[in-house]
Amino acid sequence: MKRRALLLASALLLMPHRARAKMVTGLIVAAAPVPVPAIDINDGDGNPAGLGQLRGRPVLLNLWASWCLPCVAELPALDRLMAADHRITVVALSLDNTGIPAAKAAYARMGIAHLGVRVDAKLRAGEALAASMLPITLLIDAEGREVARFVGAADWDSPAVRPLLDALEAGHPITTAMAPPQAKPHGAQPP
Amino acid sequence: MVRKSVLLGALAAALVLTAPGGAPAHAETAAETTLTGRFKLIDQDGRAVTEASYAGHLRLMTFGYTFCPDICPTTLAVMAAAMQALGPDAARVIPIFVTVDPKRDTPQRLKAYVAAFDSRFVGLSGAPDAVDQAAHNFHARYHVNPPEAGDPDLYTVDHSAGIYIMDGDGRFLAKLPHQLDADDIAQRVRAALR
Numbered sequence: 176m177k178r179r180a181l182l183l184a185s186a187l188l189l190m191p192h193r194a195r196a197k198m199v200t201g202l203i204v205a206a207a208p209v210p211v212p213a214i215d216i217n218d219g220d221g222n223p224a225g226l227g228q229l230r231g232r233p234v235l236l237n238l239w240a241s242w243c244l245p246c247v248a249e250l251p252a253l254d255r256l257m258a259a260d261h262r263i264t265v266v267a268l269s270l271d272n273t274g275i276p277a278a279k280a281a282y283a284r285m286g287i288a289h290l291g292v293r294v295d296a297k298l299r300a301g302e303a304l305a306a307s308m309l310p311i312t313l314l315i316d317a318e319g320r321e322v323a324r325f326v327g328a329a330d331w332d333s334p335a336v337r338p339l340l341d342a343l344e345a346g347h348p349i350t351t352a353m354a355p356p357q358a359k360p361h362g363a364q365p366p
Numbered sequence: 367m368v369r370k371s372v373l374l375g376a377l378a379a380a381l382v383l384t385a386p387g388g389a390p391a392h393a394e395t396a397a398e399t400t401l402t403g404r405f406k407l408i409d410q411d412g413r414a415v416t417e418a419s420y421a422g423h424l425r426l427m428t429f430g431y432t433f434c435p436d437i438c439p440t441t442l443a444v445m446a447a448a449m450q451a452l453g454p455d456a457a458r459v460i461p462i463f464v465t466v467d468p469k470r471d472t473p474q475r476l477k478a479y480v481a482a483f484d485s486r487f488v489g490l491s492g493a494p495d496a497v498d499q500a501a502h503n504f505h506a507r508y509h510v511n512p513p514e515a516g517d518p519d520l521y522t523v524d525h526s527a528g529i530y531i532m533d534g535d536g537r538f539l540a541k542l543p544h545q546l547d548a549d550d551i552a553q554r555v556r557a558a559l560r
Contacts, residue, residue, distance in 0.1 A: 240438070245436050309440060
């Protein structure tokens with residue numbers, strides 16, 4: 176496996192400039208489900224709201240931050256998914272240093288009504304989950320294991336995402352063919 | 367496995383950005399010049415600053431830009447976590463973010479941006495040639511890509527990754543790969559403070 180990864184890295188280096196940058200994004204399927212490490216998550220009132228409370232349900236764990244415009248632009252689609260799909264729990268975890276106020280301000284600005292405020296209490300979720308870039312959305316099965324992750328922003332409530340979410344809900348294998356469409360870069364203005 | 371792939375991807379991206387070619391902004395090589403670490407820039411409050419403005423403080427410095435159109439690197443978040451990990455020692459350290467996109471990253475914009483990471487962050491911008499000179503003096507490469515979708519303000523900037531440790535006189539001590547975690551960075555900083 177390591178060798179394949181190295182080959183991949185070498186192949187990336189030989190590719191044209193722009194194409195390589197794009198290779199980092201997209202759906203990455205785990206070879207085998209990986210237990211998600213424990214993260215200290217707080218809700219909007221500062222109370223613990225860890226993923227352990229959601230065991231038994233599939234989860235989309237979205238990592239975002241107020242300084243990441245594509246992340247903020249992706250929130251409304253996740254909010255609509257949370258409202259429409261009751262089999263999956265969407266956890267939008269803010270990695271902001273300014274925590275709850277920054278998350279609440281972004282929710283108010285974007286009209287987020289269904290997602291709960293969740294913040295990375297110890298500012299270590301990015302490291303624990305190896306998120307060297309944002310946004311990243313982890314697809315977590317009912318047993319609390321990461322089965323895949325999507326790097327970049329997606330239109331999470333589009334019909335094209337259905338096969339992926341259906342597989343996650345049913346506990347069926349996920350394949351790269353189920354990759355959701357990347358959300359188009361946009362001219363979003365900073366806060 | 368998943369984690370490894372992402373790390374490898376990030377590593378590959380970092381290599382891409384630091385590798386020669388791809389129309390870098392500067393043609394010189396590290397061998398031809400020394401990394402002087404000099405700069406004449408404008409801070410997030412509009413003040414003219416140089417490397418001497420932070421005398422007596424160790425600096426953690428990185429180059430980048432704030433308008434990420436599809437994905438955003440978490441380098442500044444890791445630097446902020448390193449500042450937290452340093453505890454009282456952080457009082458002797460200043461984290462500095464230098465934009466390579468001064469057209470969009472004005473001091474006002476940088477002020478709001480760096481504040482989202484840590485109140486101790488300094489965000490530096492300046493005239494394009496001043497930014498160019500600063501990048502040159504750190505051997506940092508960057509390349510502004512053509513605008514996308516016909517919007518002149520929608521473009522990406524490829525740039526070198528990594529975090530510089532500069533001493534209290536602004537001299538280069540070390541360059542850390544950007545995938546280091548906060549505890550590793552804090553450890554390197556503590557060693558430099560001794």
